[in-house]
Amino acid sequence: MSKRTAEDGLGPGPLKDRDRPDAMDVDEKPNEMGEFEDEFEDEFESDDEIIEAGVDGRPDAERESEEAAANAMDVDGASGPGTFIVGRSALDPGQTLTPDPTTYRMLHSLSTPWPCLSFDIVRDSLGENRNVYPATMYTVAGTQADQSKASENALMVMKFSGLSKMDGGDEGEESSDDDDDDEDADPILESRSIPLASTTNRIRAFQTSARTTLTATMTESSHQNKPLCTIRAHKTEGYAVDWSLLFPQGKLLTGDNDGQIFVTTRTDGGGFVTDTRPFQGHTSSVEEIQWSPSEASVFASASSDGTIRVWDVRSKSRKPALTMQVSSTDVNVMSWSRQTSHLLASGADDGEWAVWDLRQWKPSASGAAGKPTPIASFGYHKEQITSIEWHPTDDSIVAVAAGDNTVTLWDLAVELDDEESKDTAGVQDVPPQLLFVHYQNIAKELHWHPQIPGALIATGEDFSVFRTISV
Template identity: 75%
Template sequence: MSKRLAESENSGEGPLKGGGRPEAMEVDDKTIEEMGEFEDEFEDEFESEDEIIEAGVDGRPDAEREAEERAEGAMDVDSGPGTFIVGRSKLEPGQTLAPDPSTYEMLHTLSTPWPCLSFDIIRDGLGDGRKVYPATMYTVAGTQADSRKVEENQLMVMKFSGLSRMERDDDSSSDEEDDNDDEDADPILESKSIPINSTTNRIRVHRSPSQDPAKPSITLTATMTESTNVYIHDITPHLASFDSPGTVVTPQQNKPICTIRAHKSEGYGVDWSPLHPAGKLLTGDNDGLIYVTTRSDGGGWVTDTRAFQGHTGSVEDIQWSPTEASVFASASSDGTVRVWDVRSKSRRPALTVRVSDVDVNVMSWSRQTTHLLATGADDGAWAVWDLRQWKPSAGAAAAKEEKPTPIANFRYHNEQITSIEWHPTDDSIVAVAAGDNTVTLWDLAVELDDEESRDTAGVQDVPPQLLFVHYQQTVKEVHWHPQIPGALVATGDEFSVFKTISV
């Protein structure tokens, strides 16, 4: 499958600019050919504009008349101007969708000179659980410049600020909240660039205690590139420059503090261990090889040249266990997920599980319920697995492919899954990005009772667990913000920052 965005014709010239929130639009029959809105199918707020007839006045039994009215109401919903019903409506060629601002608490778009395949959110010192607007967040991303301008590729350390909430006519905020809520603010994107001269396939961030106790923590990035090299940068001075006027980032500070050259092919698997504060990094490539790089006590970096081997296809994603310091899992184009122990002398997987008949592109290990693992595949399916059901075969070195049953399995998307992530504090909520230009939010705790089943019987292929659909062109990766409850950031042709009223 293709991992790259379509090459942009953007020249990359001109200043960075922040996007704005979409304004509410009046939609008539003329504009329906060009746009639509999506509705939450389960809101049950649709009303027919037909005159209400009192029961029995037309001489028919109430049940017959009410059934006909319900059918007419459904037709009115389908044919209403500007309304797109997930699972029921279809876009005609040339039609596009516009978001319904009333379904968002926050929605912004921000543009960069070139699209970004991957990014990560940086934890900051502004506090956890914050709900004050306008919001601020810090991210880092790698660009994909036009193939004729590879030298323009860069890492972008970014600060998003002025992220205001959606203005509402019925807003009843307290005076104290209003003082902190500038709804008229425009979003601002500030950026510090690090030349890298290669497309970034995936980038991940790690906060590490400083080797000098008198100094604050440092922020490290690991970047897997098309060049096969993996670069580790210290972006601490770049972040400091946003909030310390007069701070200058030197050319020396733009250079990587380590370059990993163990890989002979490019790759997409990279993850920092959450249980090794100094820094322990996994990287996996298209040859199916996985390497471990560790930061030594003296601050240097050592890559173990003995690769972990077992996959018969490329390593598409990789993650450390949230609770076991020596355990990690990898997902591959060979359709399997394999679980490994870095202490193994054989460098072979402890167990192998076939989770798909096609490429397994992405995975996410729940931080709240650590026996749950979510995977997303090339056929648009994603699933949740209970790791307690994965049993190693006799003799870990010759582990066979087990075939357990997922505890949840969804085939809503019709294109490849490009990103998946558990909510950081709610183990029933999952965000999924796919090649059909959508980010979907799911609540695995939702179950249909008999009455709800009847109400949604006419909606095909829409699972009741589907909470929300956010449309974004060429979306590649999505992350929850760990310190702003319910806020998400997604990258595609542009960056989208949003928070729905449903999560």
């Protein structure tokens, strides 16, 4: 699918013009994630690879002058009075965007040899609800190398450490002695890689009741390593993958470009069994799939046919229980609220994202797709929505990534009057629910960290790890 290929905005050649790391020994298994060595030490410790806390090394006067010039631009990018809006206003030749460090609690950028356009966060044993800096995070990601160098693709297991807070910090945050001694230290990226020789379209991690981490990838083609299980029921590639949180041993959904969905279950013996009877109903590719956070047999799927469909795995017909036409364009992504399970957010190709109350969705007597009314919708973004996710503990906060190179944070608890509640498509003003805009080049996927309140990781050209003062 063209909107997620390596050529889309990444250019025909390597993204980074630098030497490649030596191939990794995939048989070398660490005892625990904390023991990973930095295989990419030369790659990630140079000044031009790590942007620490938004500091760009220029004199304050020069940076402030540039910011003042940007603020003087109108929304069309022409010189003159007005407000510069990231993702909607154009930069003049030679201008660059510089983050305002006073709006972040934490901000770091980390680079990988090839862009990782899908990733997932791995929960760790370092504690829940932690606010201690420097912070440490673990992730898994799949690379998207240039097609001419597909053999360099890999599944990467990464440890981000040394993630320090911004100068000044926050009253509710703590610092270790190491952070106090050197708040200007660069973050560290350590990794292990498993060669795949194929682009990863989507990757999802799941920790079983035995604290074993299973990782599922949807790839463009078969790969050369020896996975625990290969699902061969799909005839085409796909992008939709999700693990059920309500099955401790592991239950996996996968959807493909033919519109077919399969369920794979882990057995008591540790093996995997795929039910070869597909769930069918979508007339185009399945872009996103998610299990219900509260009902073990229910899942939803979003498709480029513009629909979201709700299914019950117990159905013998393998047909959807509900079909709703939520967009006239591709529905790329969706997110099911973990706090309020009748709320579902979706993002489409036209840049609009919306929130739906599933209690209002009713099956049609004729079987035709229903056309529900969203409880909230926003047309602020002018490019496709590439990722969307509810805050893990606050069902009024949503993070959105879009093709306009931005990650936006929204607070749905902000009340609107009748005039403001109208659809915002085509309106130049910023919606009052918009909390924050973060610039992310080629923004593709984002996730809230489940153990560090308010912390986000977003991927695109590089990884951004940040936390704003607004969340």
